[in-house]
Amino acid sequence: MASQPAAPSLDPSLSLYHLLNPAVLADPYPLYARLREEAPVAWDPYLHCWVVTRYDDVMAVLKDFSADRSPSPEFMRALGLGQIEPLAEVMCRQMLFLDAPAHTRLRKLCSAAFTPRRVERLEEYITEITDELITAALAKGSMNLVADFAEPLPAIVTAHLLGMPRADYAMLKGWSADFAEMLGNFQHNPGGVARVIKSLEEMTRYFRSAIHEEHRKLNDGLVRSLVEAEVDGGRLTEDEVIANIIVTMVGGQETTTNLIGNGMLTLMRQPERMAQLRSQPGIIDTAIEELLRYESPSQHTGRICHADTMLGGHLIPKGAPVLAVMAAGNRDPDRFVDPNRLELTRTGNRHLAFGWAAHFCFGASLARMEARIAFNALLARLPGLALADRPLVWRENLGLRGLTALPVTFNTEA
Numbered sequence: 001m002a003s004q005p006a007a008p009s010l011d012p013s014l015s016l017y018h019l020l021n022p023a024v025l026a027d028p029y030p031l032y033a034r035l036r037e038e039a040p041v042a043w044d045p046y047l048h049c050w051v052v053t054r055y056d057d058v059m060a061v062l063k064d065f066s067a068d069r070s071p072s073p074e075f076m077r078a079l080g081l082g083q084i085e086p087l088a089e090v091m092c093r094q095m096l097f098l099d100a101p102a103h104t105r106l107r108k109l110c111s112a113a114f115t116p117r118r119v120e121r122l123e124e125y126i127t128e129i130t131d132e133l134i135t136a137a138l139a140k141g142s143m144n145l146v147a148d149f150a151e152p153l154p155a156i157v158t159a160h161l162l163g164m165p166r167a168d169y170a171m172l173k174g175w176s177a178d179f180a181e182m183l184g185n186f187q188h189n190p191g192g193v194a195r196v197i198k199s200l201e202e203m204t205r206y207f208r209s210a211i212h213e214e215h216r217k218l219n220d221g222l223v224r225s226l227v228e229a230e231v232d233g234g235r236l237t238e239d240e241v242i243a244n245i246i247v248t249m250v251g252g253q254e255t256t257t258n259l260i261g262n263g264m265l266t267l268m269r270q271p272e273r274m275a276q277l278r279s280q281p282g283i284i285d286t287a288i289e290e291l292l293r294y295e296s297p298s299q300h301t302g303r304i305c306h307a308d309t310m311l312g313g314h315l316i317p318k319g320a321p322v323l324a325v326m327a328a329g330n331r332d333p334d335r336f337v338d339p340n341r342l343e344l345t346r347t348g349n350r351h352l353a354f355g356w357a358a359h360f361c362f363g364a365s366l367a368r369m370e371a372r373i374a375f376n377a378l379l380a381r382l383p384g385l386a387l388a389d390r391p392l393v394w395r396e397n398l399g400l401r402g403l404t405a406l407p408v409t410f411n412t413e414a
């Protein structure tokens with residue numbers, strides 16, 4: 001374990017633990033701005049990690065620091081936390097928590113299965129499900145944009161991508177939500193552990209039996225492709241297939257839901273921007289990048305300092321945990337002109353919402369495609385779309401930023 005680093009003591013009002021306050025969670029950007037200005041690289045004694053908020057520093061952490069941050073099963077056992085062992089077993093086989101060369105090997109094999117062609121083939125299906133969900137909302141005359149659209153769309157698409165029956169999507173969504181509660185959350189939640197472990201056991205059993213089921217041929221989905229993927233004569237083990245299906249399933253659902261939910265919220269809060277996108281659908285691609293930058297679905301991620309390193313004038317010791325706050329880097333005025341302004345045609349928008357370098361989001365092209373189809377259809381088919389007059393509640397997951405519900409109104413006579 002790293003010893004406590006010698007760092008100037010942090011003004012307690014700058015600790016990221018304030019995200020636990022619903023008012024700060026609703027608008028974390030002033031806190032991020034203060035951190036960038038006053039303590040851009042800071043040891044947060046309340047979270048027991050370094051917090052990095054400037055664009056260049058976040059990039060440096062994502063590029064150079066170690067992603068190998070999942071505790072080993074043996075370590076958990078030694079700490080008397082044996083109940084978490086199954087989780088550690090899965091995480092240490094997931095590409096998200098590995099460094100080269102183990103990461104390179106896994107990512108190559110997974111990329112051989114998750115090809116651009118596979119993503120392209122999903123376009124028609126995504127369009128079909130999008131239209132179906134909007135038609136149902138129109139028939140009902142009301143819509144909770146999260147529960148009725150932003151959650152089921154990626155969940156149904158993910159089931160299809162994996163080659164699982166559509167009827168299983170709600171189950172996959174439930175497991176994914178449980179797993180996501182643990183990713184990106186740094187508050188103590190002992191009550192949640194048992195549920196996450198149960199979900200993990202259920203989904204592991206589910207995917208293992210899907211791989212083994214002899215009489216039901218797996219559809220032409222990602223599960224089968226991962227089992228069959230071969231690079232330089234090497235293959236994934238069954239446990240690796242399952243672990244990386246889980247990370248893909250969780251990555252593919254929670255964040256995409258939040259991109260659609262946060263993005264639509266942002267547009268409804270700035271009706272002139274929504275009108276701009278409606279009248280100029282050709283700007284959809286830059287608009288999506290800007291919505292990713294402006295309200296990043298994945299706000300931060302963790303790393304371990306690989307070697308004693310100077311960053312922002314501070315010595316980060318080898319082995320220290322570091323939180324790279326991509327959402328703060330995405331509002332850095334040294335990188336983005338007028339960063340708090342939503343500029344749907346912004347150019348040179350190399351935001352950090354999908355991460356950076358070796359772990360750059362594996363599903364970015366699918367997320368972009370899903371968002372393009374979803375935003376286009378919602379704007380085209382729901383005229384008069386506006387926020388319902390209800391208070392907004394943000395999910396308590398501090399790393400994965402999204403709303404618990406998003407009730408909207410629209411003109412039903414169209």
Ligand code: HEM
Pocket residue numbers: 062095096097107247248249251252253255256259296297298301302352353354355356358359360361362363364366367
């Ligand atoms: C708006 C949607 C999405 C956002 C904002 C997002 C964000 C991210 C970020 C920030 C990372 C890097 C994390 C780190 O470096 O610690 C990441 C990695 C990853 N994402 Fe996404 N993601 C999205 C959609 C998806 C989709 C649709 C999939 C799969 C279908 C996916 C699968 C993954 C996987 C497997 C990784 C790990 C890559 C690696 O470690 O090499 N994501 N994502």
